[in-house]
Amino acid sequence: MSGDPRQELVEAAARLLTEQGPRSLSARALARETGTSTMAVYTYFGGMPGLVRAVIREGFARLAERLATVRDSDDPVADSFRLAAAYRRSAHLAPHLYAVMFGGSSIAGFQLSEEDRRIGLYTLRVARDAVSRCIEAGRFRPADPWSVTRHLWCQLHGLVSLELTGYLTATDRSDDEFRAYLRNLAVGAGDTPQQAEASIAVARKGIP
Amino acid sequence: MSGDPRQELVEAAARLLTEQGPRSLSARALARETGTSTMAVYTYFGGMPGLVRAVIREGFARLAERLATVRDSDDPVADSFRLAAAYRRSAHLAPHLYAVMFGGSSIAGFQLSEEDRRIGLYTLRVARDAVSRCIEAGRFRPADPWSVTRHLWCQLHGLVSLELTGYLTATDRSDDEFRAYLRNLAVGAGDTPQQAEASIAVARKGIP
DNA sequence: TTATGGGCATAACACTGTTATGACGGGGGA
DNA sequence: TCCCCCGTCATAACAGTGTTATGCCCATAA
Numbered sequence: 001m002s003g004d005p006r007q008e009l010v011e012a013a014a015r016l017l018t019e020q021g022p023r024s025l026s027a028r029a030l031a032r033e034t035g036t037s038t039m040a041v042y043t044y045f046g047g048m049p050g051l052v053r054a055v056i057r058e059g060f061a062r063l064a065e066r067l068a069t070v071r072d073s074d075d076p077v078a079d080s081f082r083l084a085a086a087y088r089r090s091a092h093l094a095p096h097l098y099a100v101m102f103g104g105s106s107i108a109g110f111q112l113s114e115e116d117r118r119i120g121l122y123t124l125r126v127a128r129d130a131v132s133r134c135i136e137a138g139r140f141r142p143a144d145p146w147s148v149t150r151h152l153w154c155q156l157h158g159l160v161s162l163e164l165t166g167y168l169t170a171t172d173r174s175d176d177e178f179r180a181y182l183r184n185l186a187v188g189a190g191d192t193p194q195q196a197e198a199s200i201a202v203a204r205k206g207i208p
Numbered sequence: 209m210s211g212d213p214r215q216e217l218v219e220a221a222a223r224l225l226t227e228q229g230p231r232s233l234s235a236r237a238l239a240r241e242t243g244t245s246t247m248a249v250y251t252y253f254g255g256m257p258g259l260v261r262a263v264i265r266e267g268f269a270r271l272a273e274r275l276a277t278v279r280d281s282d283d284p285v286a287d288s289f290r291l292a293a294a295y296r297r298s299a300h301l302a303p304h305l306y307a308v309m310f311g312g313s314s315i316a317g318f319q320l321s322e323e324d325r326r327i328g329l330y331t332l333r334v335a336r337d338a339v340s341r342c343i344e345a346g347r348f349r350p351a352d353p354w355s356v357t358r359h360l361w362c363q364l365h366g367l368v369s370l371e372l373t374g375y376l377t378a379t380d381r382s383d384d385e386f387r388a389y390l391r392n393l394a395v396g397a398g399d400t401p402q403q404a405e406a407s408i409a410v411a412r413k414g415i416p
Numbered sequence: 417t418t419a420t421g422g423g424c425a426t427a428a429c430a431c432t433g434t435t436a437t438g439a440c441g442g443g444g445g446a
Numbered sequence: 447t448c449c450c451c452c453g454t455c456a457t458a459a460c461a462g463t464g465t466t467a468t469g470c471c472c473a474t475a476a
């Protein structure tokens with residue numbers, strides 16, 4: 001039951017955050033949850049911001065794991081779509097965590113550090129690899145792969161972010177709408193509507 | 209000096225929010241700022257969430273004003289670009305306010321209500337009108353204007369949001385990068401790269 | 417066996433939103 | 447004119463927050 005007390009705190013914090021929302025994540029609630037006192041947060045993390053930092057680092061790691069489950073195929077655009085779907089799914093599974101990782105939502109005065117953002121961007125390297133292959137295959141317009149990836153990420157983040165804040169209705173969030181959105185992203189990056197649609201069909205089959 | 213105490217509170221709150229950040233916006237700081245007591249917040253707004261609500265309503269109104277300064281021309285795509293630039297500029301002028309209006313950043317337990325979101329979406333109607341004209345002119349693919357507007361808004365919000373959270377470097381945020389981003393959005397909506405570039409040049413001239 | 421130091425429980429401090437209380441003051445009715 | 451009423455808001459208190467100082471316990475090392 002009792003392993004590394006650090007890990008136990010991080011897990012309890014992540015659980016509170018995803019199940020009860022950001023306002024329920026307090027040092028005293030954590031002490032109650034783990035059966036210790038608030039001092040544990042300070043001996044192991046130096047304060048609440050340090051703990052939140054550990055939680056989002058774990059979040060980045062879990063996101064990287066989910067993205068890594070997408071295997072390369074001979075259709076790089078379809079691979080990109082699968083990555084986008086996995087990214088969106090991860091955000092939906094832990095909305096509050098996603099809001100802290102990418103949305104600027106602050107808990108107990110925590111603020112993203114330069115290092116945090118560097119790690120966050122690093123988890124997107126698999127996407128950049130997929131985009132590189134899209135360019136090499138002539139599907140996307142020739143350009144700096146990282147620049148294209150950043151654009152696509154911004155666009156996907158915007159959709160996810162507005163979904164999480166409730167600005168999009170249930171019908172706006174349907175699978176059909178999401179596929180149309182992805183198609184537009186690919187077309188904006190240089191793909192033809194026809195080929196993009198075909199890759200969406202392929203990606204759809206590839207996902208169980 | 210002393211007009212409507214409601215308005216005075218809202219203005220002081222907006223000032224604190226934009227100048228000192230969300231953590232400085234407290235009932236006691238407001239009382240200090242306006243020379244009264246914390247009770248003013250409760251008699252006029254029923255609590256801090258009510259005051260925050262009044263602040264973001266004011267924010268929506270100011271955003272609508274800024275968008276309304278963009279006049280229709282005979283190039284609807286250029287008009288859309290000007291609207292996007294005005295939207296982005298508004299967000300940059302009051303980042304913390306934008307984060308509460310669209311980013312899901314919560315202050316003192318405030319949460320966006322359905323009514324808030326309805327008002328937020330209503331401020332984007334000028335964008336939908338521009339998009340409608342883009343479709344009528346044959347520049348954008350035939351589709352539901354509101355759906356296309358929503359997509360473009362999501363994409364623009366994603367860029368703005370990640371700019372505000374610091375995920376994009378100074379070079380990523382250059383004017384050239386922003387124009388390339390806008391061009392990709394237009395191409396994704398159905399415009400040709402050549403026409404989109406031309407409209408960007410037009411919009412650039414139109415902005416002082 | 418003793419000394420040292422990490423882990424953490426307790427209590428206190430400064431802050432937060434919120435509520436109860438009561439005092440002030442101006443407007444309307446008798 | 448008097449009086450009452452009600453909106454306004456200053457004060458104080460309560461429960462919650464992050465944080466810090468204190469000191470106790472106990473395991474490990476000498």
